Amino acid sequence: MCGIAGYVGNAPPRAQAIDSALSLMRRRGPDIQRAKAYEFPDCHHVVLLHARLRIIDLDSRADQPFNVANSAIVYNGELYNYREIRAQLKSAGHQFISESDTEVMSRAISHWGTQAFDKFEGMWSLARLDLSTGAILLSRDRFGEKPLYILRQKHGFYFGSEIKFLLALSGISPDLDWSQLSRYLVNGYKSLYKQPATFYSNVEEFPAASFAEAKTDGLSLPVKFWSPAYAPDARMSFNEAVEEIRLQLIRAVELRLRSDVPVAFCMSGGVDSIALISIAQKISNSAIHGFTAVNSDERYDEWPLVEETVQQLELSHTAIPTDTSGFLDGLRTLVSYHDAPVYTISYYAHWLLQQQISKHGYRVSISGTGADELFSGYYDHHLLYMNAVQDDEKLLNESIRNWRSYIKPVVRNPFLQDPRAFIDNPNMRDHIFLNSHEMQEYLTTPWHEPFTEHCYTPSLLRNRMMNELFHEAVPAILHEDDLNAMYYSVENRSPFLDRCLFEFSMRIPDRHLVRDGKAKIILREAVRGLAPTSVINNRRKVGFNAPILHFLNHRDPHVRETLLDDSIIFQHVRRDRIESLLDEDELPNSKSKFLFYFISAKFFVEAHS
Incomplete structure (x- = not known):
């Protein structure tokens, strides 16, 4: 606002x-x-x-x-x-x-x-x-x-x-x-x-x-003035949870459509954003307009689901190809405005999305932030779920079978390969700061910090979800969402971050959160009949991702000069390691991420030193 x-x-x-x-x-x-x-x-x-x-x-x-x-x-x-x-x-x-x-x-x-x-x-x-x-x-x-x-x-x-x-x-x-x-x-x-x-x-x-x-x-x-708490109602059935979440979500969207100016929707092919836009299409008297950043990387392409949703719901829609031209200049501008490094390359694409929302005359955008943390949407949640249901042998065995069939084939994290990982070792968190030992080698002085998390509840699954919501992923997303949108004078709203919706979700027993190998099953079933069935049934978790080398030509002498020229950042980051990254033809995911972190941090310290 x-x-x-x-x-x-x-x-x-x-x-x-x-x-x-x-x-x-x-x-x-x-x-x-x-x-x-x-x-x-x-x-x-x-x-x-x-x-x-x-x-x-x-x-x-x-x-x-x-x-x-x-x-x-x-x-x-x-x-x-x-x-x-x-x-x-x-x-x-x-x-x-x-x-x-x-x-x-x-x-x-x-x-x-x-x-x-x-x-x-x-x-x-x-x-x-x-x-x-x-x-x-x-x-x-x-x-x-x-x-x-x-x-x-x-x-x-x-x-x-x-x-x-x-x-x-x-x-x-x-x-x-x-x-x-x-x-x-x-x-x-x-x-x-x-x-x-x-x-x-x-x-x-x-x-x-x-x-x-x-x-x-x-x-x-x-x-x-408020503190979150997990207080499961053991008597609550799966169907009762689904029905109440449906009602609460409709109310949350309805409240966030209140505006004296037009409202737009950030739209991917995932169930989070499509759940919101499907509800809005049903309850709103105004035309619903979705905006999608189109990913050039086929590994993360959700376009077929977006296209099907647009046609089925008869939405107004604008597809925005990710423009990689002028990436370094654009990133430098964005870093300066954020008063901080930009956290991931996806937020650069989100910035371009907000630009188009503003150009189309919208002052409000709605996004799906918080759904993963509210309804269990990450791959490690499947294994934490095993810990939650370990005393129910039938449910545990069924969940392990589903995980092996549907989830394990797409999980690359080496610490998430064993379905009993959190049963055998409940304190294992090595999967979260993956490759941190490798990243330390890029610094001139070794830096290490032990992993910590807040304790909200003995439930391993819910405690992880609440840490993600209040101390990890969501605060970072909100920081980026706010600044990216406000750069173009757009207000971003997040219906999943609704007090009543959250507090009811904290009453749902853990056993209802995963079913048939599908995460966010409560959310999926809550919008069945509103959102396209193909979206509801899609198990694949994508999100917007793109390797850094899709955005810059690391063989370009000007690019190399920009990234390797004298800077205070090299008092803390080894220049020779950055040079070696730029010499590689392809970068694995961990190195691609670090190169983006480095560029973003370099631009930040140069702007504020």
Whole structure:
């Protein structure tokens, strides 16, 4: 929806710094950029900045900072259930001056205090200033869909939707966090969100599902307003689970279709995105438009399933061939905007997808982020499922037979070849940071970090899924989704990241999650009759992948010069090892990934050193 930034303390930023930050915020909010400074006793200053992308209530009356109920709020995101909360507040006597979700959010906090966050279904990062006391409230949504960063100084702190906003306001050039860069190079993006670190040593990410208050004595410790929990209902049947997930998913999509501007769908050939677009086609009165990045690598081609879905559902559709021309220049631009290395090459393709969504006049896109982590969609989940059902000999043997028939033939990870892997060794996690020992050899100084995970539940399968959702894959995807979309002034929405949908999924017994060798079986059956049968029955997991050498000609002297020229990155990465990669005709998957990590990291440190 927007971009926010601000300052709280006794040394407010100068007008030039505020103007610089507002200029950088324009992509997140092209319609209007505004700032407001507030002064309170004891030399206490607050500055609120906002750039608006108008999605709900397109009138200027809903622009921010938004003043109501003796408060001022800047807010990035969407409150999907704003109509229902508005009705409750009107019944309690509140009178509204706009049709915006922003006003609903601010009045809800005024009415219920921080307990309002428990009522919100949406995505947000916000700062709300109490105009009578000067106290400010920060908060971020349950799943961390909307970003919020903090930069602390002795005289106060800065906050913002993007790190560049903090740097512009503060005038600070922070040191890079080389441990985080090494973590990325060796272990990949799934290692980056196990702690609240960023690629800058003194910039922190505000935690999801939390709020914190700031007065004259600084920012308090964040307080959790929601925590996930696995509480299976042993009596729940498979059919009951399917039916309720169907209802919850329809409701989640319906809420996320609320918009005063057109909505587009990111569409692959997988059941995740097609489930959403199939539901939308059934319940929406508007034409549904899907956008697909077409993969040039036949190993990952899903086009037949996309084409069948488009024809069967009679969708509007735009296919976007992956343009590899100008890859290095494009990646450099994207890295600079992300204030971080781009995590995988698929997010470069996603950036091109969002460009086309914007060019077609859309301001909202919907994606399938979170389905794998909610319904068990990864190959290791099959083996973790064996651990969950090991006491049911009949179900275990049937599951092993199905795994050997349908899953093992397509699994390449050497640690996932034994169906009893997690029965015999429940603590085995070597499959996650695969090839990290090989990646270490590319660094000038060996770097190693033991694998860690949070403990949510004794269920091995659910604990892995929740770690992926809150500390590994999903936070990284949300980071990339947000920045890629906002670069083109598009808001990305994720229906699978719905509180009620999540909480019900946490009541489904593990035994229902895999059936007949099919992962995500609950989701598949929930959209049977809505989505094409061929998509529902397709076991193959693809995703968008492409070798780095499809995007650049490593024999081109200019490419080699760009990648091997003098750079601070070579204080940490061995130049000779990169040169040897560029000398190879073909690169295995692990080396292809590392070469992309290296290029992305090189561009990042050059942009910010």
